Amino acid sequence: MSHNLLKGKRGIIFGALDESSIAWKTAEKVFEQGGSFVLTNAPVAMRMGAINTLAEKTNAQVIPADATSIEDLENLVEKSMEILGGKLDFVLHSIGMSVNVRKGRHYTDLNYSFSEKGWDVSALSFHKTMQTLYKKDAMNEWGSIVALTYMAAQRVFPDYNDMADNKAYLESIGRSFGYFFGRDKKVRVNTISQSPTPTTAGKGVKGFDGFIEYADKMSPLGNATADECADYTITLFSDLTKKVTLQNLYHDGGFSNMGVSQMVMDKFVDEQ
Numbered sequence: 001m002s003h004n005l006l007k008g009k010r011g012i013i014f015g016a017l018d019e020s021s022i023a024w025k026t027a028e029k030v031f032e033q034g035g036s037f038v039l040t041n042a043p044v045a046m047r048m049g050a051i052n053t054l055a056e057k058t059n060a061q062v063i064p065a066d067a068t069s070i071e072d073l074e075n076l077v078e079k080s081m082e083i084l085g086g087k088l089d090f091v092l093h094s095i096g097m098s099v100n101v102r103k104g105r106h107y108t109d110l111n112y113s114f115s116e117k118g119w120d121v122s123a124l125s126f127h128k129t130m131q132t133l134y135k136k137d138a139m140n141e142w143g144s145i146v147a148l149t150y151m152a153a154q155r156v157f158p159d160y161n162d163m164a165d166n167k168a169y170l171e172s173i174g175r176s177f178g179y180f181f182g183r184d185k186k187v188r189v190n191t192i193s194q195s196p197t198p199t200t201a202g203k204g205v206k207g208f209d210g211f212i213e214y215a216d217k218m219s220p221l222g223n224a225t226a227d228e229c230a231d232y233t234i235t236l237f238s239d240l241t242k243k244v245t246l247q248n249l250y251h252d253g254g255f256s257n258m259g260v261s262q263m264v265m266d267k268f269v270d271e272q
């Protein structure tokens with residue numbers, strides 16, 4: 001349902017790979033709420049071509065950019081302002097990838113060049129994106145920048161591997177850069193800590209089926225879906241959340257404040 005919450009707002013959405021992507025759902029909802037945007041993803045991720053279907057549906061143009069390349073980011077930001085006809089109001093960073101996870105390297109046996117690559121893609125790219133936006137003065141006042149994260153940044157989820165460290169770093173960048181962006185440009189920066197979600201990145205984590213089920217049974221409201229994450233992101237892009245900044249916002253059905261739930265306890269009690 002459209003309330004035109006984002007009418008007249010312009011932005012960039014990173015990370016829509018296929019229909020299951022959180023960024024894909026977000027793009028659909030931003031469009032529904034009257035926002036216009038440029039879609040971007042790594043050149044390699046575009047070979048599958050799915051992003052063009054989304055672009056057509058949402059009247060968006062696609063600009064390839066490797067989020068670890070400053071040159072690509074500068075081109076993306078400049079072209080986006082040209083295409084959209086002015087400075088930006090929102091940016092979604094929905095990017096994550098661990099080479100160690102992909103190659104099945106255990107956390108106690110990391111390949112550090114894989115770690116560096118994963119850190120650059122998953123964490124430092126958020127700084128690079130914001131630094132590019134900041135230097136080019138590309139954000140309107142009261143704009144909003146959101147990145148996606150996971151609670152493995154605070155608590156141990158053994159199979160999340162080096163992505164846990166990358167997410168901790170990402171969240172810290174959100175706060176540190178958020179200070180300067182707020183003070184100098186009146187732009188807010190937040191991270192959304194989302195429930196486990198069945199996407200390409202999510203399903204790549206070992207033991208995913210187990211921990212998505214566990215999180216669902218632990219959460220009073222159940223896991224948050226990608227669609228619901230998109231809804232939440234819309235609120236953060238809208239003018240209804242102007243003074244929310246430097247936050248890591250849990251969007252997880254209550255999971256992060258639970259100790260144990262009846263459903264989980266029942267699994268450990270012998271049936272009488």
Ligand SMILES: NC(=O)c1ccc[n+]([C@@H]2O[C@H](COP(=O)([O-])OP(=O)(O)OC[C@H]3O[C@@H](n4cnc5c(N)ncnc54)[C@H](O)[C@@H]3O)[C@@H](O)[C@H]2O)c1
Nearest residue numbers: 015017021022045067095096148149196197199200201202
């Ligand atoms: N799925 C989950 O369980 C879950 C939970 C919490 C947070 N998140 C986070 O949500 C975000 C989106 O992931 P998703 O679950 O929608 O999966 P996804 O696989 O659909 O999205 C990840 C995206 O990152 C992009 N990417 C990878 N390397 C890149 C690069 N060098 N430059 C630009 N883009 C690059 C991929 O092409 C892809 O579009 C990620 O930050 C992820 O860590 C996911």
